[in-house]
Amino acid sequence: MRTPLVIGNWKMNGTLASARALASDVAAALPQLAGVEMAVCPPFVHVPAVAAALSGSALALGAQNLCEFEPGAYTGEVAAEMLLELGVRWVLVGHSERRALFGDSNERVLAKLRRAVACGLTPVLCVGETLAERQAGHTETVVDAQLDAVLNASDAEALLPALVVAYEPVWAIGTGETASPEQAQDVHRYIRARLAARAPTLAAQMRLLYGGSVKASNAQALFAMPDIDGGLIGGAALKAEEFIAIGLAARARLAA
Numbered sequence: 001m002r003t004p005l006v007i008g009n010w011k012m013n014g015t016l017a018s019a020r021a022l023a024s025d026v027a028a029a030l031p032q033l034a035g036v037e038m039a040v041c042p043p044f045v046h047v048p049a050v051a052a053a054l055s056g057s058a059l060a061l062g063a064q065n066l067c068e069f070e071p072g073a074y075t076g077e078v079a080a081e082m083l084l085e086l087g088v089r090w091v092l093v094g095h096s097e098r099r100a101l102f103g104d105s106n107e108r109v110l111a112k113l114r115r116a117v118a119c120g121l122t123p124v125l126c127v128g129e130t131l132a133e134r135q136a137g138h139t140e141t142v143v144d145a146q147l148d149a150v151l152n153a154s155d156a157e158a159l160l161p162a163l164v165v166a167y168e169p170v171w172a173i174g175t176g177e178t179a180s181p182e183q184a185q186d187v188h189r190y191i192r193a194r195l196a197a198r199a200p201t202l203a204a205q206m207r208l209l210y211g212g213s214v215k216a217s218n219a220q221a222l223f224a225m226p227d228i229d230g231g232l233i234g235g236a237a238l239k240a241e242e243f244i245a246i247g248l249a250a251r252a253r254l255a256a
């Protein structure tokens, strides 16, 4: 059984005070969520305050991005080593907002994955198609290219065991329009099959998360699908109660 995993991506939201409060409120609910792995990814500058608020808690800390280079002269960037030192364990790589707005190409995504794995961070590789790509019937081609960047890497054997993949259809992110459980399951099944062709044992163990307008009201139906092992949550992760309810929905997988 793959351990359900729910990660909150706070994106560029909040204040120092709201980040601390949100982290403490979620951490306080963790005893209800036994058996589910939970993590939050605050903005970089809030990471130290959130780390302090989570001290002693099993709520894990993640980051939304990292630099693809080793520490050095890269103005404005944050190295994997710096994140690790602050207690960060997870890192999102290749989020669609970074791909679309900040030029994170498949090549750069691979370089970031390598840095994350080399430093012992667990990367969450985000993949997903735009609405135009889905409507043109290109969902699988787009996801293939995003996955192949890693699967065809010379060091894929070293990268894959560490990886979690999040399928986040771009048209469902922040739009309120969620993929139906069946639509999401279809792509998750496809992703797992692609991974299985390369590494069958790993593919069976790897956690695949769904992201895109997940809320407390739709989480359980999504997480009831066989290949959806949890969620990567944006807007709904900014409200402790809602995020905790999503964690509880993931917990229902344990009883299934």
Ligand code: 13P
Residues within 6 Å of the ligand: 009, 095, 168, 172, 173, 174, 175, 176, 211, 212, 213, 214, 232, 233, 234, 235, 236
């Ligand atoms: P929303 O849950 O706000 O749609 O965002 C999803 C997401 O991008 C998580 O990384």
